[in-house]
Amino acid sequence: MDSLNMTDELVAFFTRELSDMRLQTKDENVLKAPTIYDGYIPQKRNVKRGEVDSEEDDYPFVIVRFLYEKDDLKGNNVMKFRVLVGTYSKDERQGWRDNLHVMNHMKFALKEAGFVGPGELTGEIELALFEEQMKPIWRGIMEVDFATPAVQWNRSEAGDAYNY
Structure with a gap:
């Protein structure tokens, strides 16, 4: 298992596990x-005006980064x-709760599964909310380790490309 495949496995896992959540967006009438x-959120452009859309349009989100x-x-x-993890809430006193709720949900799902693809959950799961928040957007971070099978390179399949 290489790091690209493990990243894809985690994206698929979190997509399944968080699909039933409904969180506030910039549009107060829309929950999603x-x-x-x-890796990173793709940059969006407003083609008609040649401008970059508001960062708030992407909330809520989860980014899996190797x-x-x-x-x-x-x-x-x-x-x-x-x-x-990024969430959106205009509630300046309680807005952080949605962010922590998403992280807790991910943590419990990981612990229950024990494995994501061939990766076995190992070590610690660390959660933290950013000390400084850019209200009405709220951000948190989670770090997690996985023991995975070691990748073995079979040179015979590589052909002459590696014979110098």
Whole structure:
């Protein structure tokens, strides 16, 4: 299992697990599940005016971001991922709760499953809300580790491309 495949597995897992959630958006009449992205939120442009749309239009969201991998060359492989969570609420006193609710839901789903694809949950799950919030948008962060099968490269399949 390589880090790209594991990222895709996590995106699919969180998409399934969060699909029933209904959270506030910039439009007070619209509730929706968080949109799950890999890596980064794609930049959107308002083509008619040549401007970038408001960042608030993307909320709520979850971004799965690969951080690093440790491969000890003896078959042990650990991947660390950072998951960024963004929610929207005009409630300046309680708006943070939606963000923490999403992170708790993800944490409980991970612990219950134990595995995502071939990756086994290992180490700790860390959750934190950002100290400074850009109200009405709220952000939090989660870090999680997975033990995965080590990737083995079969040079015979690579052909002459690697024969120098």
